[in-house]
Amino acid sequence: MAIIKSVWITICMLIVVHVQVGSAQQLVVAPSKNYVQTPEGKPFIWIGDTAWELFHKLNREEVDHYLTVRMKQGFTVIYTVILAEHEGLTLPNAYGEVPLYRQDPAKPNLRYFEHVDYVINKAQSLGLRLAILPTWGNNVQNARDGKRSYIFTPKNAYQYGHFLGDRYKDKPIIWVLGGDRNVDNDQARLIWDKLAEGVRAGNDAKQLISYHPAGESSSAYWFHKSTWLDFNMYQTGHARRSIPGYQYAEAHRLLDPQKAFLDAEPAYEDIPIKFWEYLSKRSPEELIGSVFDTSGIIINRDYFEAGFFTDKDVRQQAYWGLLSGAMGFSYGNNAVWQFVGTGKKWVIPSLYTWQEALTRPGAEQIKHLRFFMERWGFSTRIPDQSLIYGINRHGTSHIRAATNADKSCVCVYTPVNQVIVLNLSLSADTVYKVSWFDPRHGEIQHGEKVVSNGPVEFNPPAAMDDCLLILELKK
Structure with a gap:
């Protein structure tokens, strides 16, 4: 690629x-x-x-x-x-x-x-x-x-x-x-x-x-x-x-x-995740010197167990x-x-x-x-979850999809590196250009064009974690 x-x-x-x-x-x-x-x-x-x-x-x-x-x-x-x-x-x-x-x-x-x-x-x-x-x-x-x-x-x-x-x-x-x-x-x-x-x-x-x-x-x-x-x-x-x-x-x-x-x-x-719970366990006076210094900089990250x-x-x-x-x-x-x-x-x-x-x-x-x-x-962009084929669970792996009025551009975000299956229902003469966008580094990787009908499977590049799949209609 x-x-x-x-x-x-x-x-x-x-x-x-x-x-x-x-x-x-x-x-x-x-x-x-x-x-x-x-x-x-x-x-x-x-x-x-x-x-x-x-x-x-x-x-x-x-x-x-x-x-x-x-x-x-x-x-x-x-x-x-x-x-x-x-x-x-x-x-x-x-x-x-x-x-x-x-x-x-x-x-x-x-x-x-x-x-x-x-x-x-x-x-x-x-x-x-x-x-x-x-x-x-x-x-x-x-x-x-x-x-x-x-x-x-x-x-x-x-x-x-x-x-x-x-x-x-x-x-x-x-x-x-x-x-x-x-x-x-x-x-x-x-x-x-x-x-x-x-x-x-x-x-x-x-x-x-x-x-x-x-x-x-x-x-x-x-x-x-x-x-x-x-x-x-x-x-x-x-x-x-x-x-x-x-x-x-x-x-x-x-x-x-x-x-x-x-x-x-x-x-x-x-x-800190749910910071208020950790800060209410002990008085600030007790935490200064052991968890953070007088200027508010944390010196013991492990105190905040949730990360x-x-x-x-x-x-x-x-x-x-x-x-x-x-x-x-x-x-x-x-x-x-x-x-x-x-x-x-x-x-x-x-x-x-x-x-x-x-x-x-x-x-x-x-x-x-x-x-x-x-x-x-x-x-x-118009949100369109009907594009996602199969089970799309809530939580850390949840996928979101959006397109535009004529479906000439489809954007799909996955928060983890996982196979994305889309219900494209393409006609015989419809071809999408496939790209992967890395939101961490701003890189774009081009993939193979899509010409098949029905559910289509997409595999993100191995080096990407969360990423966006971009499909653009080839004219």
Whole structure:
């Protein structure tokens, strides 16, 4: 078989073009309701990185470094939060400023927002879009955080939303409400509705809005029919390997009205599986020095017996989701979302500092994911599991398939090296060109052409682990 590596020149050209188009065009939902696009109708490649503490922790030199690396890796969207979860109201940013006066959302500290301005403008100059959470969900009443005082009311939520919408209405931003919290009372729902109403009033409804829920939940549970919710987000989370994210996708495709969707928080690379169980067994004071050091770097990996999510877990959820109808993909790394580094406060112990983690395998493989989405037209893909012949069990070996309207291109993802049998039902004059795409290294291997009818068996190259089978109609 001939081996052809992903064309690096093509990738670089795509990134250069993307940077040059870094204008303040706002995204819109495509007429098909399956993805988002530019006003001219160009499908938007949504590949997000999770940087929740970006505004809160990094100085401008660090911001420049982080955003530049992510742009070069092929990311297009950066998730971050203005009122961060961890001491975001009381711990000053890199320039000594907190976001609100007296913790009142109706009284924003404009000096804090000068740094927010800088980050937004820097991202725009690099051709990146920010998916911004106005606040983390712990600042709105919810059962998880219990009975205590919360800073948001319906009135100040509207005022704060209007301030943000008006201040950033000409910036390439997507607004994301919520923040790892579900909506479990009427007051919370009213506050989120008012926050959305304020944003839309401030920006003349020019920017898209979604909602980020807690693990194994979806924005559709509370807001699917809300007029302000432009697309749905669900979270498969960090509880176990091979969580069937494709089932969330299948469920969202059945909703009425139809709305685009994606997994806003699949398992982060390098995060301990079910980390909360291990961190609750003993106090942090007991674990410092034996499990992790004072800067949050893990020194005893064996303590986390379930292990850590890897780049393979990242790829699995990415391609499962895309071939099940998702509008894009969200990546995260445990060190990067919280910017773990010497002298910086941390939440979940990490294997690396954030600077080291920027080039972890899962992040470096994003360019191959982008190449796949560009090369084989993600926006025209239609999930079609009827192509899979025989038993297709749930779990680590589950196969996903998608095609397009005329079935001129078929894409199949297998998370393990296994025989794939497809029910092609080819006519006598139908011939498919066969290719195998390696999502780890971006390599393409060409196979023999397919001309047979009925169930057809395909054997992945021995050197590939998880991979994609690509069939393209030979004309």
